[in-house]
Amino acid sequence: MREYKGVIHAHTLYSDGTGTVADLVRAAKAAGLTYLAITDHNAFHPEEAGWRDGVLVMMGEEVDDDEGKEVKGGHLLALGTREDVTHLRHDFQRLIDRINEVGGVSFLAHPLERNSKYMPDTYSWRDWSVRGYTGIELWNHLSEFRGYTTSIPKVLAIAFFPHWFTQGPWPEVLALWDRLMEEQGRPIVAIGGADAHAQVYGLGPIKRKFMPYELTFRSVTTHVLLDEALSGSDAASDERALLNALRSGHTWVGYERLGPTDGFRFWAVSGGREVIMGDSVAALPVALHVAVPDDGDVRILRNGQVVAQTFGRELSKEVEEPGVYRVEVWRRRWGRPRGWIFSNPIYVGR
Ligand SMILES: [Zn+2]
Numbered sequence: 318m319r320e321y322k323g324v325i326h327a328h329t330l331y332s333d334g335t336g337t338v339a340d341l342v343r344a345a346k347a348a349g350l351t352y353l354a355i356t357d358h359n360a361f362h363p364e365e366a367g368w369r370d371g372v373l374v375m376m377g378e379e380v381d382d383d384e385g386k387e388v389k390g391g392h393l394l395a396l397g398t399r400e401d402v403t404h405l406r407h408d409f410q411r412l413i414d415r416i417n418e419v420g421g422v423s424f425l426a427h428p429l430e431r432n433s434k435y436m437p438d439t440y441s442w443r444d445w446s447v448r449g450y451t452g453i454e455l456w457n458h459l460s461e462f463r464g465y466t467t468s469i470p471k472v473l474a475i476a477f478f479p480h481w482f483t484q485g486p487w488p489e490v491l492a493l494w495d496r497l498m499e500e501q502g503r504p505i506v507a508i509g510g511a512d513a514h515a516q517v518y519g520l521g522p523i524k525r526k527f528m529p530y531e532l533t534f535r536s537v538t539t540h541v542l543l544d545e546a547l548s549g550s551d552a553a554s555d556e557r558a559l560l561n562a563l564r565s566g567h568t569w570v571g572y573e574r575l576g577p578t579d580g581f582r583f584w585a586v587s588g589g590r591e592v593i594m595g596d597s598v599a600a601l602p603v604a605l606h607v608a609v610p611d612d613g614d615v616r617i618l619r620n621g622q623v624v625a626q627t628f629g630r631e632l633s634k635e636v637e638e639p640g641v642y643r644v645e646v647w648r649r650r651w652g653r654p655r656g657w658i659f660s661n662p663i664y665v666g667r
């Protein structure tokens with residue numbers, strides 16, 4: 318299989334980011350990304366899409382019904398729509414249905430956020446009646462910091478040493494993901510979201526550009542596995558291949574600041590047939606296998622509960638029970654365990 322590293326969820330000057338698409342492409346190239354999914358707020362600019370300096374730029378949108386502070390539905394990431402879907406932002410079910418009709422994918426952005434005295438506004442998902450979305454943003458890199466802004470010294474520390482704070486997806490978002498898959502009885506794909514803005518924040522005389530684009534692109538990524546290599550020239554077909562892999566959950570979320578996650582694999586063998594993360598396998602028993610590029614605390618979870626765990630680079634487990642099996646890898650860094658790799662599940666016995 319071919320593996321590609323990219324970043325989903327970035328803002329440019331078309332909404333509240335601080336760089337042009339060309340600026341983001343430069344940062345993506347420097348960070349070693351193959352693809353970059355730009356998602357400006359209610360703004361669609363397909364003319365910017367394509368292979369640019371070795372980076373496949375996909376132009377999506379972050380559609381929201383945010384009017385003032387009153388968010389009714391939430392923020393929805395839409396990719397591969399080939400049309401502007403902003404006009405449906407007051408009816409999230411119609412919006413999701415339309416994205417599916419035109420062959421796109423959709424993800425609930427920062428589905429649960431924590432707030433603080435200093436950042437009281439949150440943009441959590443609110444309309445939980447909707448169905449049919451592709452998945453959720455399991456880990457929104459920017460949103461996580463919001464929850465840590467509990468005092469002025471912490472706000473300052475976050476501005477200068479953000480990596481001291483980054484720990485992983487909120488436990489309540491991991492639990493939400495497991496619950497949604499159980500309730501809806503279908504695959505729900507997890508992606509990482511950078512939510513890159515590179516905005517300048519001020520606290521009195523102190524001004525600081527928080528998480529510049531290149532640093533953000535070296536942080537929370539989404540790795541994609543494809544059967545065949547991207548062409549590097551035919552942007553339309555390459556984008557389709559990436560979208561298909563995202564839709565299938567052939568992906569994992571990596572936090573590259575703890576070490577490159579390239580080479581991670583989670584696969585299952587059942588009756589001589591091999592499947593990878595995102596796939597389903599019906600016949601029991603199933604042998605699950607995990608390979609990690611470097612040492613970590615490797616866990617296999619079934620329906621959100623740890624069923625196998627080791628410290629190292631490999632873990633295998635034969636399972637007899639149906640369930641949603643996924644992998645988490647944690648590493649100890651800067652004094653505490655931090656999330657490194659979060660795989661999409663293998664659905665066993667469906
Ligand atoms: Zn948002």
Ligand SMILES: [Zn+2]
Nearest residue numbers: 326328379512
């Ligand atoms: Zn955003």
